[in-house]
């Protein structure tokens with residue numbers, strides 16, 4: 204039997220009223236793997252995050268983190284999860300260390316251990332020298348690094364990032380991507396990185412293409428490109444999204 208994956212999404216569906224946002228979505232991210240969830244606006248990426256973090260209850264299906272069901276054992280599951288949401292969530296008036304200590308306290312980590320972890324996290328993020336400065340004084344890319352450091356403070360096995368490079372310039376985007384890839388390589392962290400930006404994908408990455416709430420394909424970028432007989436992952440995405448057969452409901456027949 205294969206090892207329990209870091210993330211196991213099983214036949215997950217969700218609707219907002221009559222609008223289906225996720226339709227029978229299944230995917231896995233193995234331990235220590237970097238996976239990209241690729242989808243255009245409205246594909247259902249944020250909805251998947253909300254379900255994985257227990258913000259919404261799933262109408263059908265389940266999400267397991269390191270084998271723990273988010274709905275049935277939320278404490279065990281969420282302890283193993285770190286999340287960076289799309290919107291900025293640092294308290295701009297607090298120092299970097301204070302932002303991290305806040306998070307440590309939320310996870311039941313005491314002040315002494317919190318300080319130690321915050322120091323180590325800022326060091327990993329390359330921001331030790333800015334520890335006492337207010338978050339407000341950082342650049343967008345540095346803020347994202349602090350958010351990543353904060354999400355990793357309690358040493359989760361899985362990190363979810365919802366479009367983490369939105370609003371950053373080209374260099375800051377590349378830096379954040381490199382930083383997270385480094386964490387995957389060095390710390391055996393599993394990452395699910397959502398994006399609509401094709402150029403953030405490397406050939407060996409696992410790519411899960413989500414379109415209109417459904418998984419179109421899931422495999423390494425190189426495998427997908429070969430299977431679609433295109434020369435790029437962008438070409439494969441275009442081919443696959445053009446070929447989507449609308450459901451009877453979408454054709455107005457449901």
Ligand SMILES: Nc1ncnc2c1ncn2[C@@H]1O[C@H](COP(=O)(O)OP(=O)(O)OP(=O)(O)O)[C@@H](O)[C@H]1O
Pocket residue numbers: 219222223224242243244245246247248249250251
């Ligand atoms: N709170 C909500 N109420 C009603 N509909 C919603 C709500 N949140 C999302 N939706 C709808 O569900 C679908 C999936 O949205 P979701 O935000 O999950 O997609 P996304 O891939 O994250 O897109 P984006 O990158 O634009 O955030 C869309 O059709 C969206 O309009």
